[in-house]
Structure formats: structure tokens, C-alpha cells
Amino acid sequence: MAGVLDSVNQRTQLVGQNRLELLLFRLRGRQTYGINVFKVKEVLQCPKLSSIPQSRSVVRGVSNIRGETIPIIDLSMAIGLPGIPAESLPTSFVIITEYNRKTQGFLVTGVDRIMNMNWEEILPPPKGTGRDVYLTAVTKVDDKLIEIIDVEKILSEFSPLGEDVTEAVLQKSADRVPGHLPILVVDDSVVARRQIERCLTAIGMEVVLKNDGKQALDYLKSLTADGSKAIDHLAMIISDVEMPEMDGYTLVTRIKEDPALGDMFIMLHTSLSGVFNQAMVKKVGADDFMAKFSPDELAERVMEIIDQA
Incomplete structure (x- = not known):
């Protein structure tokens, strides 16, 4: 994955054309998930994690990456699935992302590929999905359903922002x-x-x-x-x-x-x-x-x- 995100110049050509690049990844099980490449800073093999006393279980630890201490969130656990077992960490990956002025890493079991797609192919979640589902959209790749994670919902629960005007x-x-x-x-x-x-x-x-x-x-x-x-x-x-x-x-x-x-x-x-x-x-x-x-x-x-x- 070292060079998979070295395409900024190419991605700028997508702007205004209703297109995006979607990074596909897996958690526990066979379901494939997606995240917009624009929000991804780096993808790397899971580094050594240091535990944080009294932190929530969804935060598996922190890691010093390129001089920055970054919290690593178990994305599987964050959306209500069983967490990634400790013995699987050495073969897992961390997706380093930037959301809402903050940097965090999402622990996933595997990273598949990047897909260039049209936003018209990205659809809202089916009606009746409910408020407790962590999806903003769905799409299909090779006839397989891809679920696009509502990261803002996850972060609002893990690290809530102040919402009140002073x-x-x-x-x-x-x-x-x-x-x-x-x-x-x-x-x-x-x-x-x-x-x-x-x-x-x-x-x-x-x-x-x-x-x-x-x-x-x-x-x-x-x-x-x-x-x-x-x-x-x-x-x-x-x-x-x-x-x-x-x-x-x-x-x-x-x-x-x-x-x-x-x-x-x-x-x-x-x-x-x-x-x-x-x-x-x-x-x-x-x-x-x-x-x-x-x-x-x-x-x-x-x-x-x-x-x-």
C-alpha cells in the first residue's frame, strides 16, 4: 500500500465531475466497506500500540506516526461488531484519516483496493435502516454490496465536538x-x-x-x-x-x-x-x-x- 495514495494530481481531475475514489477495506467477516480516499492520509501495517489508561475500549491504543501521536480506533467495535482480536493485530492495517480537523487511525483487518466511481453510483442507505446503523451510503462493486461508513457519527460518539454556540x-x-x-x-x-x-x-x-x-x-x-x-x-x-x-x-x-x-x-x-x-x-x-x-x-x-x- 506504500504508493497507493500517491495520486493527488490524478485525483484533482475528478473534482467537478461527480466522481470519487473509494478505498475498499474489510473488518471482521466478508462484508466490504468503503471510505473516500480524499480523507485518507496513509495506510500502513498496524504499528505497535501503546495503551491509554481509562480510555474507551473502542480505542485500542495510540501510536507515534511521523512524529504525531494518533489514537487508533477499532472500526469493527465502533460500528457494533466484535473487536479485532489481539492476536490478529500484527496482520491488520491502520487507515490514517483526517476528519473535522483531527487525525485518527482506523484499525481494519484488510485493505483491498481503490475504486474510481461516479457519485451517481453511491446511493443513500435503504429506507428503514434506522438511526443506529453507521452508514451514510451504499454501492455495488462486482455485484457485491459496499457499505460506506458514517465516520462523523462514529467520531461524534468517540470524541464528541462541542455543538453549542458560546x-x-x-x-x-x-x-x-x-x-x-x-x-x-x-x-x-x-x-x-x-x-x-x-x-x-x-x-x-x-x-x-x-x-x-x-x-x-x-x-x-x-x-x-x-x-x-x-x-x-x-x-x-x-x-x-x-x-x-x-x-x-x-x-x-x-x-x-x-x-x-x-x-x-x-x-x-x-x-x-x-x-x-x-x-x-x-x-x-x-x-x-x-x-x-x-x-x-x-x-x-x-x-x-x-x-x-
Whole structure:
């Protein structure tokens, strides 16, 4: 796996084309799972782990990797399956990822390959799956079902982020003129939608929620079917990047090329942090980018954008 992720230049060509690269891996059993390569920093054989006193059992330990102490999470245990046995650790792998401004490793039993796919092939979980299932999407590769893990849900349980806007920021919002147009929030993660909605309603904003880019684009077109413009109905759009059926990059491209929609201010708000993602945001024409998730930063930035409009 040493050189499997050395394709950044090639992957930049996927942006705006509704495509992604999916790293396929296995936990216990025969089921195959997937994770977006954009979130993967490195894949390596399981290193020596040091235990952490009084840590949760899902954290198998920490390891010093390239000068950084990184927690290693047993992904099998995190989604409710039996943990990976200690005797299997030497033959297991760790997927080092960056989510929501934090780096962590996910312990898996095996890593298969990288698949170049279209987001249209990535579908929401079947209806009736339930809130306790750790999936954001599913797809098929070689007629086999691939389950795409909701990492944000896992991390919200293992290392919860503060979701409340502080009093200092709330005081700023109290001085603002009420009555702004709603904000459209687009995100496939139930956890992320809840966090953003809670943040925005705290500062007095009305929120419209959609689960993916296709839903959002259909909604925008329905608003403007009477000949009006999207800016007559909405203050701004806050969108995730990774979403089934239509990703955030493609959503931005489709919005900006439509005369009825193109004036909308779009912020991409994503756990895909880093310089690379900022370059891609610029490439597709988004107006702003913010890495998830800081409620104060998001609240203050939204107030600034709306007040300047």
C-alpha cells in the first residue's frame, strides 16, 4: 500500500465531475466497506500500540506516526461488531484519516483496493435502516454490496465536538436585525445536519435541510420554476462535499452555471480539511470554505456573510 495514495494530481481531475475514489477495506467477516480516499492520509501495517489508561475500549491504543501521536480506533467495535482480536493485530492495517480537523487511525483487518466511481453510483442507505446503523451510503462493486461508513457519527460518539454556540457569539447575534431569508443546508450525515441546524437556529436563522446535492438542486429548481431567482428565497447555501448521487463540488458547478441560481453564495462546509480541498473549492467556483466543525466559527462567518449581503 506504500504508493497507493500517491495520486493527488490524478485525483484533482475528478473534482467537478461527480466522481470519487473509494478505498475498499474489510473488518471482521466478508462484508466490504468503503471510505473516500480524499480523507485518507496513509495506510500502513498496524504499528505497535501503546495503551491509554481509562480510555474507551473502542480505542485500542495510540501510536507515534511521523512524529504525531494518533489514537487508533477499532472500526469493527465502533460500528457494533466484535473487536479485532489481539492476536490478529500484527496482520491488520491502520487507515490514517483526517476528519473535522483531527487525525485518527482506523484499525481494519484488510485493505483491498481503490475504486474510481461516479457519485451517481453511491446511493443513500435503504429506507428503514434506522438511526443506529453507521452508514451514510451504499454501492455495488462486482455485484457485491459496499457499505460506506458514517465516520462523523462514529467520531461524534468517540470524541464528541462541542455543538453549542458560546454566549459571546450569541450576544452578537442578539444585536442583529431579525427576519433574514432561510439558509439551505445540504449534508448526507444525520449528525452533521443536526450540528449545523443547532448552530444556525441559535443565532436566529431559519434552516432548510437536504440530504444530498441532487435533492438540493431539485429544491432550488422548484423555487425558481416561477421565473424568480434563488436569492429571492434563500440567504445562502451551506453544503457538504461528500454526498451520494451528487457531491458538493458538482452541486456548486451546476448552481453556478444556471442563471436563476448562480448568484447564490455557497459555502462548502466539509470534514475534508486541508490545502488540497481549499484549492478544489476555488476550482469549482464556491464562494467560501470552512472545515467542520466549530459552531462559533460557523455562526460568526454566517452572520458576516448575511450582514454584508
